[in-house]
Amino acid sequence: MRTLFGSAVFLSLVLGGTAAAQQSTSLTRSEVTAIRAKLVAVQQAMGADPAGYVKESEDFNLPTDFNPAKDGKFWPISSGINLRYTDKASTEGQANAEKAMEEFQAKYAAAAASGNVQAISQMTQEIQKLQAAALTPPVKKQDLDVNVQLNQNPTVGIDPAAVVLERAGVIALREKNVSSDRGSVTVYVDPVALANSSDLAKIELRTADDGVGSKIGVYHVVIRLDGAVPDLEAWAKSFDYGAILGAIDKQ
Numbered sequence: 001m002r003t004l005f006g007s008a009v010f011l012s013l014v015l016g017g018t019a020a021a022q023q024s025t026s027l028t029r030s031e032v033t034a035i036r037a038k039l040v041a042v043q044q045a046m047g048a049d050p051a052g053y054v055k056e057s058e059d060f061n062l063p064t065d066f067n068p069a070k071d072g073k074f075w076p077i078s079s080g081i082n083l084r085y086t087d088k089a090s091t092e093g094q095a096n097a098e099k100a101m102e103e104f105q106a107k108y109a110a111a112a113a114s115g116n117v118q119a120i121s122q123m124t125q126e127i128q129k130l131q132a133a134a135l136t137p138p139v140k141k142q143d144l145d146v147n148v149q150l151n152q153n154p155t156v157g158i159d160p161a162a163v164v165l166e167r168a169g170v171i172a173l174r175e176k177n178v179s180s181d182r183g184s185v186t187v188y189v190d191p192v193a194l195a196n197s198s199d200l201a202k203i204e205l206r207t208a209d210d211g212v213g214s215k216i217g218v219y220h221v222v223i224r225l226d227g228a229v230p231d232l233e234a235w236a237k238s239f240d241y242g243a244i245l246g247a248i249d250k251q
Contacts, residue, residue: 025065031216032062035150038218038247039081042148045243046223050235052141053085069211076151076207076219083146085227090140142182144227152222154188156203164233170241171197176229185232189244190220192251207251217249 027035039060049055059082067075156173164172169191176183188194190205197203205220212219221244225232 025068027064027066027216031066032064035077035079035216035218036060036062038150039079039148041247042150042221042223042244043081043083045240045247046146046235047238047240049088050085050144050231052088052231053144054088055083056086056143057084058082066215068215071210073211073213074215074217075211076217077215078149078151080147080149080152083148085144085146087141087143141231142227144225144231146226147224149222149224150218151220153205153220154203154222156186156188158197158201158203165237166197167241168196169194169245171200171203172236174229174233181228181230183226183229183232185225185229185236187223187225187236187239188220189222189241189248191245191248193220212251214249217251218247219249219251221248 061080061082063077063079066077069075158171158173162173162175164174164185166172170187170189171194172185172187174183174185188203188205193205194200194203205222207219223236223239225236
């Protein structure tokens with residue numbers, strides 16, 4: 001009996017330990033919704049589509065689990081959204097050209113059915129103009145890509161000549177190709193680490209070494225823009241940084 005009792009206690013401890021080790025770390029639907037809302041808030045704070053562009057795609061990267069630390073604390077979880085913008089003029093121009101062609105075909109059919117020679121002659125001149133316009137399309141802007149990350153932990157050196165903008169809690173840095181105007185502008189937002197960024201030689205976005213109090217807390221935001229640098233700089237300078245800072249939780 002003693003042996004059986006001891007075995008039962010041992011088995012109970014093993015099973016209990018296994019159950020504790022396998023405790024679920026899954027987020028609830030409402031928690032994922034709250035994280036998504038933070039990403040949407042940042043996206044809205046970026047304002048309307050950049051000048052000359054229209055949004056082509058939008059893809060969210062949302063977490064499903066949290067990261068427990070010790071003593072009831074958590075490691076920050078990351079999430080993000082990828083956006084792509086394309087040239088507005090060419091997108092609208094293609095749609096307009098297709099519409100114009102449909103209207104031309106309808107008018108030509110009507111003219112042919114009526115036997116109106118003068119109208120058919122005018123239709124011929126019109127189609128020639130449409131074809132000429134199709135052969136000389138406007139200069140197309142190259143695509144612009146955006147990646148927004150919550151709780152990314154970069155360490156980046158600051159080149160003073162690369163600073164695009166700077167304010168309390170915010171700094172934006174450019175990287176430009178030597179042979180073209182293509183490059184990137186990366187915006188870092190953290191009210192703690194960047195409270196006085198003018199004194200910093202590098203960016204380090206970090207949280208406490210022992211974890212944070214909220215499993216879904218947002219503590220810093222990184223926005224990377226890739227495309228034509230003049231367009232990126234103009235757009236980044238228009239962001240509502242008060243709203244972006246407002247989406248960040250206290251550490």
